[in-house]
Amino acid sequence: MRTLMIGVLLHAKHMSRSPFEIAIALVVPIVQATLAVYLFRAAGEPHRLIEAAVGAGLMGVWSTVLFGSGGAIQNQRWQGTLEMIMLAPRRPVAVLLPITVATAVTGTYALLATLLWGRLLYGIRLEFAHPPAFLAAVAACVAGLGMFGLLLASVFVLMRNANALANPLDYPVWLLSGMLVPISVLPSWTLPLAAILPTTWGARAVREAVSGGPVWPSVALCLAISTACLALGAYCLTSFERRARAAGTLALS
Template identity: 30%
Template sequence: MSALRVMWSAVLLQVALSRRRPEHALILLIAPMQTTTMLALAVTTHRQDVVANAVIAPGLIGLWVAALDYAGRVVREDRWAGRFSALIAAPVPLGLVVAGRVATVVLVGAAAFVESWLVAALGFGRVLTVADPGPFAVAITATCLATVGTATLISAVFVMSRAGDVLQNSLSYPFYILGGVLVPVTVLPGWLHPFSRAVFLSWSADLLRDTVHGDAHGWPRSVAVILGLGAAAMAAGLWLTRHYVDRARRDGTVGFA
């Protein structure tokens, strides 16, 4: 079975599971409230220059929440639900199954971009126009792909760590800051810039803001960096997942017995 067929089957599996447990869609309730808060601050302080950031930020936050809070629990939930043994017994790499399921959850998180735009237009009368729609669409696609790769790595790290819950609770706001989601990276202290540039969100946030304002002159380079960071995270996640499966088989810890 090809890798694409494996991932597509994993997508269908995740759709069936999410229909029974729709908590993966909770981010769609959070994004409008975040957009309302950020836009209210921008409007009441008469800061029209940050309206674009107030609309884009909730979408990026939605993607990161989908990757961190929901997709990161995929393998752990499989173990508790008793699906893990059947999944690793199948003649397909578990990493590809995880990636396909993660992609489904991330796609739900990407809908936060649409919600934030609608809240701005219908709730505040601020219609966010994109000066460079082509690069903007490419940037959104690249960001979603990078999020899938990063979420695959996060899922593997969480299942291998004994402090998965601690990591999950501590990787939200630091990455909002390092990723330039809440404020541009340029306003952060200089010593943080190298760390920020290792986070794909920083490239995505800058590129999305630039495409809105019509300043995305070097967008192909930014897209290449976003995809490169996502691909590196995906490769690391697939390797760690395979390592975890091999260790579980070798130590006889596939189940909880």
């Protein structure tokens, strides 16, 4: 736990020194919130603007985790420190989990920014049916995203060009998770895919805390699937590390 907390703090500080990370964190949530508000207004559903703001914020958190987790691994490879991380006297999951959790924690700014943007510019009333449950749902969603990010980051340890795999996952995952569009409007064959994603249940828990639905079952499912992602990510990291060391692909050349 001490390693996790110190690692999260250090990586969050590292991300705060990156002009690119700061620019993305400042611009993307505002653009997504603006698009979401106008889409819901055009659909004649102004009463759901708070859900649109929350959904756009979760989209920003997911984007931060997706690109931040993999980008952190790639940065370690570019700087020549990935080999030392993999050779550290700790399991790879203990070293890389703080990085993915830090990206998720940093991504919560996207949620705060969209809510503040919607309130100041569009006059959205920030009324939550269950305020304490909303905070718990956001915490569970952030934890789930961090563990899911660990599973995705393990691919970057094995593959030097894993960006080609991560880039197409941004929009499909938030669509399948129902962050902005209800899952019920998606094709029926997508429902099993949505059910195994921790982001689906995390987003549902946050949305139900806003609208007044049953929050805790979704929180429990989110945490259960996230724990499975953590276990699978730890296994994949150990396996991929061995394969990468055998193939000599931890370094750029």
